[in-house]
Amino acid sequence: xxxxxxxxxxxxxxxxxxxDTSASLDFVKTRIEAGDQPWTREFNKxxxxxxxxxxxxxxxxxxxxxxxxxxxxxxxxxxxxxLLWSFTDDEIYARRSIAxxxxxxxxxxxxxxxxxxxxxxxxxxxxxxxxxxxxxxxxEWTPAQITGLQAMFKRAFYPQLIxxxxxxxxxxxxxxxxxxxxxxxxxxxxxxxxxxxxxESRNPAYFYLTSDGAEPAAIDGDGGNLQHFWFDPVDWVxxxxxxxxxxxxxxxxxxxxxxxxxxxxxWNQGVDVYTPNQARYTxxxxxxxxxxxxxxFATCSVTTPATGRFNTWEVGYNHYHNRAGVDLPNTEKLxxxxxxxxxxxxxxxxxxxxxxxxxxPGKTLxx
Numbered sequence: 001x002x003x004x005x006x007x008x009x010x011x012x013x014x015x016x017x018x019x020d021t022s023a024s025l026d027f028v029k030t031r032i033e034a035g036d037q038p039w040t041r042e043f044n045k046x047x048x049x050x051x052x053x054x055x056x057x058x059x060x061x062x063x064x065x066x067x068x069x070x071x072x073x074x075x076x077x078x079x080x081x082x083l084l085w086s087f088t089d090d091e092i093y094a095r096r097s098i099a100x101x102x103x104x105x106x107x108x109x110x111x112x113x114x115x116x117x118x119x120x121x122x123x124x125x126x127x128x129x130x131x132x133x134x135x136x137x138x139x140e141w142t143p144a145q146i147t148g149l150q151a152m153f154k155r156a157f158y159p160q161l162i163x164x165x166x167x168x169x170x171x172x173x174x175x176x177x178x179x180x181x182x183x184x185x186x187x188x189x190x191x192x193x194x195x196x197x198x199x200e201s202r203n204p205a206y207f208y209l210t211s212d213g214a215e216p217a218a219i220d221g222d223g224g225n226l227q228h229f230w231f232d233p234v235d236w237v238x239x240x241x242x243x244x245x246x247x248x249x250x251x252x253x254x255x256x257x258x259x260x261x262x263x264x265x266x267w268n269q270g271v272d273v274y275t276p277n278q279a280r281y282t283x284x285x286x287x288x289x290x291x292x293x294x295x296x297f298a299t300c301s302v303t304t305p306a307t308g309r310f311n312t313w314e315v316g317y318n319h320y321h322n323r324a325g326v327d328l329p330n331t332e333k334l335x336x337x338x339x340x341x342x343x344x345x346x347x348x349x350x351x352x353x354x355x356x357x358x359x360x361p362g363k364t365l366x367x
Contacts, residue, residue: 011189016137017268018130018181019261019315024360025086025134031359032087038340042355043087045343051080055096056103062110068120074100075127076346082134083352094138098145101132105148109156119171121160125153125178126261126349129185136185150186157182158191164198166221169206169242170255172198177258177349180265196273199262206255207280208240216242235299238279239287245300249292249309256284257312257350264315264357274319282320282328285313289330292338309334309344314353323362 016022031039046052054077062068078100085093110117132149135141161179165171176195183192204212205219214236215226222229231245243251260281263273274281287299292309313335320326340354 011192011269013184013187014269015184016130016133018133018184018265019268020083020086020130020134020356021268022137024356025083027360028356029087038354038358041343042352042358046080046352046355047084049080051077051346052084052093053096054100056100058103060106060108062117062120062124063112065116068124071120071124072127072348074104075124075131076351078104078131079127079134079351082131083356085138086134091140094135094140097131097135098138098141101128101135101141101149102145104128105145105152107152107156110160115165115167115171118160118163118165118175119167121157122171122174122176122178122258123348125157125161125182126174126258127351129153129178129181132185133181153182153186162191162194164202164220168246168251169202169219170251170258172202173206173255173258173262174349176202177261180262184265184269192269195262196266196271199259199273203259203277203280206242207259207277207284208236208242209238209280209283210236211279232301233299234301237287237299239283239285240299241284241288244288245302248300249288252284252288253310253312254348254350256281256288257310257315257353260312260316260319261349264319267319274324278320278324278326281316282326285316285320285331286328287330289313289328289334292334293330308347309338309342310347311339311344311350311353313339314357318357318360322360 014021028039032043051073054073057070057074059067059071062071078097081093081097084090085097110121136146157178161175165175176198179191180195183195202219204217208216216230218226230242233240233245241252241255243255263277266273313331317328317331317335321328321332340358344354346352
């Protein structure tokens with residue numbers, strides 16, 4: 001089903017079906033067992049990381065940035081150990097992952113009091129929900145415990161996610177990333193649809209195509225001054241993002257990675273967001289990759305910093321190159337020469353893409 005802004009009627013959710021599926025996890029497990037790269041290298045890296053042994057924290061609220069960092073580390077540990085259980089069948093990882101998830105069933109909410117709460121909920125929820133999706137397959141995680149985590153998401157995360165932040169677009173896109181994965185775990189069709197509606201609205205207001213016109217789409221929070229909201233680009237080119245001229249590789253990578261995560265989760269649930277956004281997303285991938293490769297940011301009135309390369313690239317590259325057969329030379333070169341070679345670390349909701357999505361076999365939506 002291609003998403004076109006119409007209702008997705010009568011959904012039956014597939015589990016696991018957030019960013020990972022049974023087929024994708026099995027593929028990676030097979031590659032690790034064969035000692036193939038880059039999967040084995042990435043697997044060994046996460047197996048030796050502190051997240052592989054971290055136990056649950058005791059947070060009742062996220063009240064400041066220190067709390068958010070602790071919550072991030074809990075979410076990453078739950079997801080890391082869920083993956084390790086999937087790849088090794090070692091139940092110690094399963095027990096640790098569900099211990100973290102069960103402790104988080106008592107979480108009450110985000111209380112910083114600004115839209116930073118929305119961003120924190122997006123960052124953290126977008127990792128907790130995929131962990132929970134994988135752990136659905138563990139027989140010792142009881143229905144009551146699963147229901148407890150679902151109730152927590154509704155109580156603590158929904159209030160921060162269902163209203164879009166008017167801040168820069170990376171915040172909204174991160175919120176949407178969390179929304180759609182939580183919707184799958186909670187089997188919440190209304191939340192799933194809302195995530196897609198929000199993405200459809202944000203896409204032309206964040207990822208520019210010259211076919212859009214002289215200026216991109218307006219959106220709440222832009223102040224009625226798109227030139228200023230987009231940080232004064234001097235050249236409106238295909239693939240320019242709303243934050244390219246803010247700091248290029250930092251917020252743009254979070255936003256692009258989040259949008260592609262949403263498309264992948266939708267794909268795993270039988271909804272094609274990728275195709276109607278192919279020109280927009282591939283242009284953004286290629287432009288940003290070319291800027292990193294050349295260390296040139298001529299689209300902007302000032303030289304924006306080329307900050308660290310994040311786990312933004314493999315999900316979109318896998319779909320558009322491996323499934324759809326689109327040539328993405330800049331993205332491919334960046335992945336092969338920098339992302340995989342440098343073994344890019346996890347950061348907030350951009351985690352482990354090389355491990356989980358490098359070289360996944362192409363498949364049609366029906367499969």
